[in-house]
Amino acid sequence: MKIAISACGDTLSAKTHALFGRCDYFVIVDTETGESTALKNKSAEASTGAGPACAQELFNAGVTTVVSGKIGPNAYEALKAAGAGIFLAPPGITVQEALDRFKAGSLSEMQIQRF
């Protein structure tokens, strides 16, 4: 399973980012091999639709689980359509710590109530 964590840098020791669509990097960890790679967020400066564009990038990279700070309603809709699991992590901890918390099952899954 591939997990993408929105981050301020491109390593496991980078800080987690407060945002999804406007983050600097996604650190992608393959939980089977333990390998990690980083994907620079090309949409960070997009005028609109950064969230959905990121969802598409991550889908193409084979990611099935996303860990991030805030996730907007459009990104949420796109990630759900892509079948991804969405988990919230506080900003400012390390990517490694977010990963550990996810593995320990202590991150909450994001749910949006549509009104």
Add this chain to the structure above:
Amino acid sequence: MIIAVASGKGGTGKTTVAVSLALSLNGVQFADCDVEEPNAAIFLQPTITEQIPVTLPVPEIDETKCSGCGKCTDLCAYNALIVLGTRVLVFPHMCHGCGGCTIICPERAITEKPRAIGMIEKGHALSIAFMQGTLNVGDPMATPIIKQLRKHLDRSKIVILDSPPGTSCPVIETVRESDFCILVTEPTPFGLHDLQLAVATVRELHVPFGVIINCAGIGDDAVENYCRRESIPLLMKIPWERRIAEGYSRGEPIMSVMPELKQAFINLHTTIAAASRSQSQTALKEP
């Protein structure tokens, strides 16, 4: 002749000036282009006789034809659609309705369907031909409504456009191709800061312009000094008067509480007409 009334900062008196100018002249056309919250109608009390819905063409995907090639998503500058495998997800409220995806799709899987974004209303208030655009609440696409409004402008008349605040797309759409732009500001540091942004914008659009200071008497003289330094004509000063604010809070135009200002607005139009004819900022004399 088209006169746009704009400002950098919000709440400086655009509508106050636009409405006063309209009420001082005969038989003008007035268009409230602040479609996110049009409020000139509060002061002009128009009778609305016509309502025209405004729609945007947004893509609809035939998934049986879509191959998932992604050409549409690569093209879209606003990320209004994304491809997930062979599935395309459309975000209609992000679509600017350019139609590019429909053209570029090699499978002809995209058709366009109209999405309602707001309304144009036409009517009259006394001798004024009145128009306003209203954007649906929660919708981000203000510019297409202003574009539609502009199609109804009657260039044989004096046309007064009440612009939205700021310097973004809806303002550009309102001010561009006007014969003159009045920039309304207040004599405060905020007023000056945003005026400078607005000046840079109208200069870029090559529209002749001048400044009106509203609430003159508060703040400082930095706006006046700036105008002098930049050779920007100061067209008028509206005094800081409690009775103007009181009238405003009752929905009364400035003329109702200070009829003596009517002549100043008539003179304002004469000055603007001359400035617009000469098409040159430097030809305007300082008042």
